[in-house]
Amino acid sequence: MDAKVKRKPGGFEVILSKALYEKEAVFAATYALSGLCRNRVEPAQAGYVKVTLELLDSCPDADRARVENKFMNELIDQQLRLDLEKRYGAIRRLIVQQAFAPLDNLKAAVKKIVGRD
């Protein structure tokens, strides 16, 4: 089970596998929906985390039906962002460093990160 959704009156509950979704992704996705829902993140059974989303009274009707999809898509996007950051974060930091404090040997730094220059 990667993600199990349980619908409840006025909201839903999702059990997420920690093997697939990192804590940062879960928090970022929950934060992204915090204008529409009251959210809670708590531990579930070993290896899982439980997210409860309760729709706020102020949540527009048009969004109510979409919140569940929105959350699941957001979660995937946030996890992908973390994965991409693992791949390219070092290059991003190198670009910023090179912009403000140029390295003596950029080629060597690039090779160290990318494996080629």
Added chain:
Amino acid sequence: MPFRFSPVASNRMLVVNEVGEFIFLDRQTFERLVSYDLAPNTGIFLDLKGKHFVTDTAVTPVIDLLATKYRTKREFLKSFTGLHMVVVTLRCNQRCNYCHASSQPTDQQRWDMTPETAVNVVHKIMESPSEVIKIEFQGGEPLLNFEVVKTVVREAKRLNRKKNKHLDFVICTNLTLVDAPTLEYCKKEGITLSTSLDGPKEIHDRHRLMRTGEGSYDRFMQNLHFSRSILGHDGVNPLMTASQESLSHFNEIVDQYAALGFQGIFLRHVNPYGYAQNDATIQSFVYPMEDFVEAYKKALLYIIELNLAGTPLVEGYACILLSRILTPFCTGFVDLQSPTGAGINGVIYDFNGEVYPCDEARMLAKMGDRRFYLGNVNRDSYLDIFTSPVLQELIEVSCVETLPGCHSCPLQPYCGADPVRNYAIQGDLVGHRPTSDFCMKHKAIIEFLLELIDQDDPGVMDVFWSWITNRTLAEVRGEAPCSN
């Protein structure tokens, strides 16, 4: 290469890199991009390569190039505070509905900046490391304390004989008090006027009232023509403030700006704080941001049409964003920068010498919350003021790269943060992006511009380039030689 992404309304992925190059991809292509499944000889790979999202050749030159672009985009950090707003008096002969929280009756001179304070203000200004200094006189109505305006101009020019900075002066005036000697002085000293025009008479007079209660429009128009006759046509530049009533009249407002021959218009949403909460007109200023954005989008398309039909008129806000999107250059815009421009790019000196990072912070102080007080020119040194813990905190909490919600947003390179607004509206400096109307507005408008650019309509793009490069459509199209 690193990039950020987000799904957009057109069911595509918006992908933007660290320096603001962007591309829209359909879902399938996006998935192939992130799974390294794009063949190097395909058109889409070459598009992505041209924008530095991928590379199949040497990596170091690409990183070096991106670093150069990144540095250029952040150039505004190098110059430090260039815009210095000086409130020479709180007195005003008008009593507009937007700002009565701070404007004072004309007979109360105790709200005037003294010549001594003015000299101390100038000394602080001229200590700024910025090579380009703009001194903007604000009020109240600055012309009510014109002797202090003159003191500031005289002292700044005297000090500048040694400093040799590029010095500009602007007086923000409602124009109702201008007379020939004032205008002749402005002409002699190279001072331009910035003023307020909300639209045709009915719209303008709804909120821009004289202290006696009558509208200010007729006197404004008379003095606009008079001012232009002395300062030249472009010596007066107006700003408009959108109240709820004006949202459905944006086209008429645009028409009026065009008819008066102004070079541009800045469709501006009013800041909903700084007003007394019990104000009878508060409804005019606290309206849903969605309404503003919708009106803005329609008006922008209308302005583009006007340009294509031969009436040149720049929409200022779009022009700033388009420069950020389409050029490698930096565009300092105090209201939308990362870190915030408040304090480090613009600063405001109140009539009593108190210094605040922006006018909204000054307004909060007027309402009793001195959270953003940076110091006083009569007591504190330049370093005390500009390295104050308050300013450092503002900078720390306004880098979009580290803000919740912004940290993964692809619009980062075009956007910014406004911690003072976050504090005033949401109660803390960091703010809450999912419910922030600042975020909602910028996201909607930036994505709208990106979609327009992506549609690549030759006419629309010509208009955009004419705005960014300050050229005519004919010049952009190569039908006339460039005049600048």
